[in-house]
Amino acid sequence: MHIIKVDAIDSTNTFLRNLNREKRLTNSVCVIAREQLAGKGQMGSVWQSNPGKNLTCSVFMQVKDLQLMDQFYLSIATSLAVYDTLKSLMVPKLAIKWPNDILSDRQKICGILIENVVKNGSIQGAIIGIGINVNQMEFDNLPQAASLKYILGKSLHIEELLYLLLARLEERFSSLHISSFSKLKEEYESVLFRKNKPSTFLDAKGDFFVGIIQNITKEGKLQVLIEDEVVSDFDLKELKLLY
Known part of the structure; x- marks a missing residue:
């Protein structure tokens, strides 16, 4: 190269x-x-x-x-x-x-x-x-x-x-x-950080919520299990994973 x-x-x-x-x-x-x-x-x-x-x-x-x-x-x-x-x-x-x-x-x-x-x-x-x-x-x-x-x-x-x-x-x-x-x-x-562990997120509105990272979609969106056993897909602009 x-x-x-x-x-x-x-x-x-x-x-x-x-x-x-x-x-x-x-x-x-x-x-x-x-x-x-x-x-x-x-x-x-x-x-x-x-x-x-x-x-x-x-x-x-x-x-x-x-x-x-x-x-x-x-x-x-x-x-x-x-x-x-x-x-x-x-x-x-x-x-x-x-x-x-x-x-x-x-x-x-x-x-x-x-x-x-x-x-x-x-x-x-x-x-x-x-x-x-x-x-x-x-x-x-x-x-x-x-x-x-x-x-x-x-x-x-x-x-x-x-x-x-x-x-x-x-x-x-x-x-x-x-x-x-x-x-x-x-x-x-x-090797995804915090996969299958309860984690805190910040959404686009500035609200905090707890969810569990499941996987990613083929498009690279993060799949998060949130309340009521619902899995939602998020792109980079829609949430921030806090440490």
């Missing part, structure tokens, strides 16, 4: 998006930044990262005619690739917090942001932003954040971690076809 290294950049996702617009990328490309000045997370949140301390990168992955209705499988494949990478480093108590945060013992160590490249109604590629907290030890006003150094008690080499991650990404994306969807979904659900 071609790797582009930059010192400081607004956003690696924006960089790759512009590169794809200019060159119509057909092969996998990764851009890694020592510092992101305007890194973004889910729902427009800001990704906090000290320069040179963490892995902040974006990867363009080519996708073979994935239908828009199946786009959540990009999130599943990416989440599992990060999960595989961290598991190989013996990071304990790993889980995926829906839709694609990676946790170690309830502490967030990785965030993912995916932008689809769509042509003629199907997904031709994905720009995948990944931020892994590696050697940073303090996170201002983020009590649930942690880093690999904090958890494992040692510093890690960021580029070595990148190569591990890219290999896992390519493995997962090589099997991203309809015949493997059910297996991917099953793997994802098996």
Whole structure:
């Protein structure tokens, strides 16, 4: 995979998006930044990262005619690739917090942001932003954040971690076809944070409620068992799972 290294950049996702617009990328490309000045997370949140301390990168992955209705499988494949990478480093108590945060013992160590490249109604590629907290030890006003150094008690080499991650990404994306969807979904659900446990949620109206995560739908909505034995489906804008 071609790797582009930059010192400081607004956003690696924006960089790759512009590169794809200019060159119509057909092969996998990764851009890694020592510092992101305007890194973004889910729902427009800001990704906090000290320069040179963490892995902040974006990867363009080519996708073979994935239908828009199946786009959540990009999130599943990416989440599992990060999960595989961290598991190989013996990071304990790993889980995926829906839709694609990676946790170690309830502490967030990785965030993912995916932008689809769509042509003629199907997904031709994905720009995948990944931020892994590696050697940073303090996170201002983020009590649930942690880093690999904090958890494992040692510093890690960021580029070595990148190569591990890219290999896992390519493995997962090589099997991203309809015949493997059910297996991917099953793997994802098996490591879903708070699955089958009573959890507190915040809905779009600002109300709290208790429910139990069951599974996800094929579209990536979270299926939650609520009162009166009713299972409801929620998308990302409709609720927030509290820790």
